[in-house]
Amino acid sequence: MSQAVQSAQRKPLAVPTQVALAGVFAALIAVCSMLPPIPVGGFGVPITLQTFAVMLTGLILGARLGFLSVLLYLVVGLAGLPVFSGFNAGIGVLAGPSAGYLLAFPLAAGLAGALSTVVLRRGQAAAARGTGRMGFGWWALVWLCAMVASFVFIHPMGIAGMMLALDLDLATALGADMVFWPGDVIKNVLATLVAATVIRAFPALALRRF
């Protein structure tokens, strides 16, 4: 962990690159929030892509830029630009059931980014010694990073948000939140698979070199 931070500080990213990456990934989250649900192969269950895009941003951009990019999306939405799902906009969403989830997104992307940076560095080093490609086990660990971020931030804060905004008791809020668990597992698998595709195309991304 400390090693990752040190090497990131050794060569800071140019500001224009940071601005472009944060802005473009915030736009990706906005588009994914507005897209109609996409059917998942095999099951045919339609899923929305918002949390998928949030986790993907963390996995691809790493802790700091991932956090900033999702924070940018959140601030722009709260300012009143229509980038949240359902074309809702503005501070009003903080009184709604999704408030806790929205506020958790930047933290979750940051945590997923921090954990996956460690995993991807080790994985890349192991791949360089061995076959040259990161094996299934490493990607399973990346998926686990996303799951940890979901269950550390998104679900607890989502439950707390529903208890506050909707005046629910813990059991009901937990029940409402559990509805999202299977979809969450699938979305994190999808985010990991897409992150793997992107990192195969741009291997330097695994080392957070953009």
Place this chain on the structure above:
Amino acid sequence: MNLLDHRPGTSPVHRAPLGVKYAVLLVLTVVLVAWRQPVVVGVVLTGVFGLYLLARLPGEFLAPWRRGWPLLAFAGVARFASGVFGPVPLSPLDALGPALVVLAAVFGALAAARLLVITTGGTELLDGLAHFFGAFRRFGVNPEAAALAVNVMLRTIPWVGAAVRAHAEALASRGLRRGPVRLMGPVLVATVGHARATGEALAARGLPAAPDTEDPAPRADYTRGA
């Protein structure tokens, strides 16, 4: 900026300074979350409708319901279930009241937020956002870079939308099903490429402009970028 449905006008609501609008909206939202008395929620809801009348847009008042009714219905149903099956079980009739109050409160907050959005031009919103970032300069935020990132984001939304559409059509023309990984994998590869090109274009133009004050943080590394 075609995403915004701005309703231009000259009413006092339209002409009010943006800071005042945000302050009123914030107060209304906090009251609606923190103070769930039927009377309070009723008064705030009436006040919000009064503001819609003042803005001469009474027809827009119910728009949050028309667009966001699944979310509102979920809020009501969840509170109803919490009342009936919760730690203090109520009869369904008694649980109906709190459920309606919660529904009205969530609706009121969404309606108030939407009034701000439809009575404020997109440019004014963006200027306000840039101003807002300036307040965080002392915490290490680079306001120019943040405002530029907002602009990059808004300009890239149509680009990402077009990329998703183009790849969906490419899959359809090959007779493949539109699975999320098959669709979003190529879209993301294109998006990362686009972000790199955007970063190079910004650097070539010397953007974002250097801030007025010297920033001791190693983050502001203009010599490399510009």
